[in-house]
Amino acid sequence: MPNWKLINKTYLYDGTFDGLLTIVFDSYANKILPQKIYSQDEYVSNFLDKTLFIKSDYEKSQRVFNGIEKNIGYDALYNSYNAFLSNEKEKEIYILKYLCNGFDIGPKINNMLTVSYVFKVINMRKKALAECHKLKGLLRFQEVGDNLCYASIHPDNNILEPLGHHFINRLPTLNFIIHDKNRNICFLYNQKEYKIISGEGLSIPSISENEKMYQDLWKMFFKTIAIKERTNPRCQMQYMPKKYWKDLIEM
Amino acid sequence: MMLLAVQVGSKRKNNSNGMGNGNYSGICHSWGADGRCISLLKILFSNCCMYDCKYCINRCTNSVKRATFTPREIADLTINFYKRNYIEGLFLSSAVIRSPDYTMEMLIKTVDILRNEYNFNGYIHCKTIPGCSKDLIDKLGNLVDRLSINIELPSNESLKLLAPQKEKTGILAPMNYVSKNIKQNRLDKNKYKTDFVPAGQTTQLIIGATPESDLKILKLSENLYKKLSLKRVYYSAYISVNNDKNLPTLEAPPLLRENRLYQADWLLRFYGFKADELLDEKHQNFNNLLDPKCDWAIRNLDKFPIEINTADYFALLRIPGIGVISAKKIIRARRSFLLDFESLKKLGVTLKRAKYFITCKGKYFDKVYKFNSSFIETNLVYQEKLSIPNKSYKQLSLFDNLQNSNFQFSSFQSEKQKLLLFNKIQPSKEDKIKCLTGNL
Numbered sequence: 095m096p097n098w099k100l101i102n103k104t105y106l107y108d109g110t111f112d113g114l115l116t117i118v119f120d121s122y123a124n125k126i127l128p129q130k131i132y133s134q135d136e137y138v139s140n141f142l143d144k145t146l147f148i149k150s151d152y153e154k155s156q157r158v159f160n161g162i163e164k165n166i167g168y169d170a171l172y173n174s175y176n177a178f179l180s181n182e183k184e185k186e187i188y189i190l191k192y193l194c195n196g197f198d199i200g201p202k203i204n205n206m207l208t209v210s211y212v213f214k215v216i217n218m219r220k221k222a223l224a225e226c227h228k229l230k231g232l233l234r235f236q237e238v239g240d241n242l243c244y245a246s247i248h249p250d251n252n253i254l255e256p257l258g259h260h261f262i263n264r265l266p267t268l269n270f271i272i273h274d275k276n277r278n279i280c281f282l283y284n285q286k287e288y289k290i291i292s293g294e295g296l297s298i299p300s301i302s303e304n305e306k307m308y309q310d311l312w313k314m315f316f317k318t319i320a321i322k323e324r325t326n327p328r329c330q331m332q333y334m335p336k337k338y339w340k341d342l343i344e345m
Numbered sequence: 346m347m348l349l350a351v352q353v354g355s356k357r358k359n360n361s362n363g364m365g366n367g368n369y370s371g372i373c374h375s376w377g378a379d380g381r382c383i384s385l386l387k388i389l390f391s392n393c394c395m396y397d398c399k400y401c402i403n404r405c406t407n408s409v410k411r412a413t414f415t416p417r418e419i420a421d422l423t424i425n426f427y428k429r430n431y432i433e434g435l436f437l438s439s440a441v442i443r444s445p446d447y448t449m450e451m452l453i454k455t456v457d458i459l460r461n462e463y464n465f466n467g468y469i470h471c472k473t474i475p476g477c478s479k480d481l482i483d484k485l486g487n488l489v490d491r492l493s494i495n496i497e498l499p500s501n502e503s504l505k506l507l508a509p510q511k512e513k514t515g516i517l518a519p520m521n522y523v524s525k526n527i528k529q530n531r532l533d534k535n536k537y538k539t540d541f542v543p544a545g546q547t548t549q550l551i552i553g554a555t556p557e558s559d560l561k562i563l564k565l566s567e568n569l570y571k572k573l574s575l576k577r578v579y580y581s582a583y584i585s586v587n588n589d590k591n592l593p594t595l596e597a598p599p600l601l602r603e604n605r606l607y608q609a610d611w612l613l614r615f616y617g618f619k620a621d622e623l624l625d626e627k628h629q630n631f632n633n634l635l636d637p638k639c640d641w642a643i644r645n646l647d648k649f650p651i652e653i654n655t656a657d658y659f660a661l662l663r664i665p666g667i668g669v670i671s672a673k674k675i676i677r678a679r680r681s682f683l684l685d686f687e688s689l690k691k692l693g694v695t696l697k698r699a700k701y702f703i704t705c706k707g708k709y710f711d712k713v714y715k716f717n718s719s720f721i722e723t724n725l726v727y728q729e730k731l732s733i734p735n736k737s738y739k740q741l742s743l744f745d746n747l748q749n750s751n752f753q754f755s756s757f758q759s760e761k762q763k764l765l766l767f768n769k770i771q772p773s774k775e776d777k778i779k780c781l782t783g784n785l
Contacts, residue, residue, distance in 0.1 A: 207678040208688040231374040231384070235429045243428070261430075263359060264366050268428065311422070312431050319387065320377035323584050323598055329380025333373070344375060 098194075099126045104143040107186075108150050109133035111178050114186055115155035117148050118193050122158075127194075131186035158193075166196040169204050177218035180251045188214045226253040230260050232338050235270065237305045243270040244298055246341055254281050258288055271296075309343050316344040355490040355544035357466050365427055365434070365467030367490060367544075372433050385436035385470060386426055390414055390451055394440030398497070398508040399589045400554055403440050407587065413442065416455035424463050434468030434490070435459070445477040449485065456488045468544070476515040479522060483541075486526065491544040491576070494520050496569075499562045503555035506591050520546065524573040545576035552606060553583040553599040554592065558629040563609055563620040570613060580606045605631040612637060615669055616662045634726045639665040642702055643718050643725075649702045650709065650716065654683050665725075666698030686710060698725060 105128040107113035114131075121127060134147070162171045174189050182188075191211040196203040206212050226249075235243035247257075254274045258281035261270060272281040278293040301309075339345040357367035373382035391413035392403040403409060419437065426432045437455060442448050452471055459465040470491040473482060486492055494516055498504045501513045523546050530541035548569065552562070566578040582598035609631065612618040616638075623637050624630070632640045642649065642665050651660055653675060661672040671694045678684060678692055685705045689696060700710040701721045709716065 202681065205677050206681045207674060208682050208684070208691055210691075213691060227370075227372070230368075231372045231430075231433075233430050237429070245430070265364060265428065266359065266361055267364060308425050308429065312426065312429075315386070316375060316377065316383070319383055320379045320381075321584070324379040324381075324582075324600065326380040327378060330376045330378060333376045333380070333382065342375070 097125065101126050101128060102144060103128050104137075104145045105131045106134045106137055106145055106147045107131065109135055110150060111175060112152060112155040113148065113150040114178060114189065115158040116151045117186070118190055119151075119154040119158050120148065121190060122194050122197060127190070128187075130184070131190065133186075161197070162193065165200065166193070166203060167201040169201070170196050173204070173215055173219045176222050176256075177215045179253055179256070180218040180222040182214075182218050182221075185218055188218070222251040222253055223256070225249055225251050226256050226260075228338075229253065229257055232334070232342065233257070233261075233272070234341060234343050236301055236309075238299050238301060241267075241269055243268055244273065245270070246273045246275050248276050248337065248341060249274060250276075250337075252277060254279060254290060257281070258283065258290075262288060313344050355468055357468070357490060357543065359466045360464070363464035363466045364424070365465050367466070367468050368433070374430065374432055384433040385468065386423055386432045386434070387436040388414075388419065388438075390419065390437060390439035390448070390455065391442050392440045393442050395443070396441055396508070396510045398511065399587060399591055400507055400551060400583065400585075402586045404587065416451060416458055419455050420458040420463060423459060424465065427465070427467055434470065436470045438472040439474070441474055445474040446481060448474045449477040449481040453481065453485050453488070456485065460488050470544075473519050473523070475511055475519065477519070479519075482519055482522060483526070486523065486542045487539045489542065491547065492523055492542050493547040493549070494523075495549045496565075497550060498555055499550055499557040499565055500555070503557065507554065520548070520573055520575075524575075527574075545574070547575055547577040547579065549579040549581060551583050552580045552603050553595060558624075559602070559606065559609075559631050560620070560624040560626075560629045562606060563613070563624060566610060567613055567620040578610060580610070601633060602631070605637060609637045617659050618663075635722070636665075638663075639698060639725055643722050646716075646718050646721075650704045651702060652707065653689065653703050653705050654679055664699050664702050666695055666702075671695075697728065701725070 105117055107117055117128075117131060128146075130143070137145075139145070159171070162174070170193070174193055177185060177189055177192075188211045192203070192215040195211075199206075203212060204216075207216070229247055229249055233245050233247055235245045238244045252274075254272060254277075258272055261272070262283055267285060269284050270281075271283075273293050273296065274280070275293070280291055280293045280296060282289045282291065334342075334345075355367035356369050359366040371384060373384045375383040377383055389403075391411075392409070393411045393413055394401070394403045394405055397404045397406055419435070423432070423435045427434070435456075437452055439448050439452060442451070452474075456469055456471065459469065468491075469489045470493065471485055471489045473485070473492050473494045475494060482492075496516055497508055497511065504511060504513055523542060526541050527545065530537050550562070550565075562580070569575045569578055580603050582600050582603040583593075583595065584598045585592060585595055609618075609620075609623050612623065613620065618641070623641055628640075631637055635643070642663070648663070651664055653661070658672055658676060661667055661675060662669065667675075671692070674692050675684065675689075675694065678688070682688065683706055684692075685708075686696065686700075689705065696710070701714065701716075701724065703710070714720070
C-alpha cells in the first residue's frame with residue numbers, strides 16, 4: 095500500500111463480516127486507510143476521534159467476497175473470516191490491511207509471515223480455531239427434553255458457528271441448543287436447519303433422573319481414570335484452563 | 346529421506362441417520378487429575394482373568410472384586426456418553442475370560458451392537474486378545490477403527506519371567522496378520538467393501554519392570570514401525586501394584602525415562618532419526634539432563650551450526666528446539682525474505698535451545714557464545730534447571746559491593762546471577778576450567 099492516504103477517521107460498522115467487507119471495498123476503491131475501525135456496539139466515544147459510520151452493503155461485500163477467492167485464493171478467505179471471529183481488539187484494521195495488500199500481491203501474501211499484519215491475521219485465525227477445537231471436546235450436552243440437548247459455553251472468541259457445524263455433522267439426529275453465555279447468543283438445530291438467535295428469554299427445564307445418572311457415571315469414570323501415582327494438577331490445568339470449568343460437569 | 350510417521354486418526358464419515366464421526370486429528374474431551382487426556386471411554390469388558398501376569402492387578406491369584414459387563418450395557422453407556430459429548434469413542438479391552446476366543450467373541454458382539462444396531466460411526470479402538478483365532482481378528486477388524494495388541498515387555502526373556510502364560514509368538518503373529526491384512530485392504534480398495542482397521546494398529550509396553558536398556562527398547566520400536574508399520578508404540582512407566590520376587594521395587598514410576606522414550610519415539614517418526622544415531626553401545630541409556638535431540642546434537646557438533654536460510658527441511662528438523670511446525674514456517678517464510686534472528690522470533694520459533702546451533706545470514710547468535718560442546722552443554726543444562734523458580738534471588742543494589750571493592754562471583758547468592766554474568770562477561774581462564782569439570 096505505498097501511495098495510500100492515511101486519513102484521520104475512525105470507521106464504525108455494524109459488527110458483521112459483510113460490514114467489514116464493505117469497508118474493504120470502500121478503502122480499496124478510494125485508496126485510503128482509516129485510523130481505526132470499531133464495531134458500533136463496542137465503540138466508546140472519544141473526543142479525539144472523528145467517526146464515520148459505514149453502512150453494510152450486501153452487493154459490495156459480495157463482490158469483495160468473490161474477489162478474495164478469485165484473486166488471493168481460498169486460504170485468504172479462510173484466514174480473514176476466522177480471524178474475524180477472534181476477540182482481538184484491533185482485528186478489523188489488520189484484516190483490512192491484509193486483504194487490501196492481498197489484492198495487490200496475490201496468493202503469495204500468505205508466505206510473508208514476517209510482515210506484521212499477515213502474521214497477526216494468521217495468529218488470530220489460529221487462536222480462534224484453537225479455541226473452537228478445544229470446545230469441540232469440552233462442550234457438555236445435557237438432555238433437557240425428548241431428544242433435545244442443551245449446552246452452555248463461555249468462549250473468548252465468537253466461535254459458535256464453526257462449533258455448531260461440527261455438531262451438526264456429528265449428531266445429525268439430535269435437536270440441540272448451544273448457548274454462548276459471554277455473548278448471549280444461541281445456536282439452534284432441529285435435525286434439518288440451523289439458526290443463530292439471541293439468547294434472551296431462554297429458559298431451560300431442569301434435568302431428569304436419567305440425565306443425573308449419566309452425569310454421575312461420567313464423574314465416577316473421570317475420577318477413576320486418573321492414576322494416583324502420577325497426579326499432576328498443573329498439567330491438567332494447562333490443558334483445561336479454569337475459565338472453562340464452570341461449564342464442565344466433572345470439575 | 347523416508348519418515349516412519351504416518352498421520353494417525355480415522356476419517357470415518359457419518360451418515361444422515363447415524364451418530365458420530367471420526368475426527369482425523371483427534372479431540373480430547375477432558376483431562377484427568379494426572380494431566381492425561383481423556384478422549385475415549387476406556388474400560389475393561391471384564392476383569393475375571395485366567396492369566397497370572399506378575400505386574401497386573403487383575404492376575405488370577407490376586408483377591409480383587411471381579412465383574413463382567415454385558416455387551417449391551419457397554420453399548421448403551423457408550424452411546425449415552427457420546428451423545429452428551431463426554432467422549433470421542435470407545436476403547437474396549439478385556440481380561441481373558443474362559444478362553445481368548447470366547448473373550449474376542451464378546452468384544453465383537455459389543456462392537457457389532459454399536460455399529461449395526463445403533464448406527465454408531467464414532468471411533469472404536471479394541472484390544473486383540475493374544476492367542477485368538479484369525480477369523481475373529483478379521484471380523485473385529487472390519488468393525489473397529491484401530492486394533493492393538495500389547496507387547497507388554499521388551500524381550501522374550503522378560504515375558505517368560507513376568508507373564509509366563511503369554512508367548513511372544515502369540516503376540517507377534519496376530520500383529521503380523523493385522524499388518525498384512527491392512528496392506529492388502531489398502532492396495533485393493535475396490536475388492537473390499539469396508540476399510541480394515543482404518544486407523545491402523547498400535548502396541549504398548551511397560552518400562553522399568555525389567556532390566557532392558559533404552560537402546561534395546563528403541564530398536565524394538567523402530568523395527569515395529571518399519572516392519573509392521575505400526576501407528577504408535579506406547580510406553581508406560583511401571584507402577585508397582587503387586588509384590589513378587591521377580592518384580593523390582595520402585596518408589597516412584599520412572600516418569601523421566603518414559604518421557605525420554607517418547608521424545609526419542611517422536612524423533613524416529615517425525616524427524617527422520619534412527620535409533621542407532623540417538624543411542625549406541627557406549628550410551629545405552631538416555632541422558633537425564635538433556636533431551637535426546639540436544640544430546641545427539643552435542644555429540645555431533647561437526648554437523649552444526651546450520652544456516653537457517655539455506656538448510657533443507659530435514660537439516661532444519663535436526664536443530665534442537667526446532668520442530669515440524671517451526672521448520673515448515675521457516676521454509677515458507679524464507680521464500681519471501683531472508684531470515685535473521687529477529688524475524689525468527691517474530692515467526693514464533695523458540696530460540697532457547699536453537700540459538701546455540703544455528704546461524705542466520707552467516708551470523709552466530711551472540712559474539713560471547715562459544716561454539717564448543719562444553720559451553721553449549723553447560724548452558725543448556727543450566728537453562729533447564731533455571732526454569733524452576735529459585736527463591737533465593739534478591740534485588741541487587743549499587744551499595745552492596747562498596748565494602749569489598751573487588752567484584753567477586755562469590756558475592757552472588759544464586760546460580761542464576763552467576764550465569765547471567767557469564768553470558769555478558771568473558772569468563773576467566775580459571776572459570777573455563779571449572780566450567781569443563783562442571784564445578785560451576
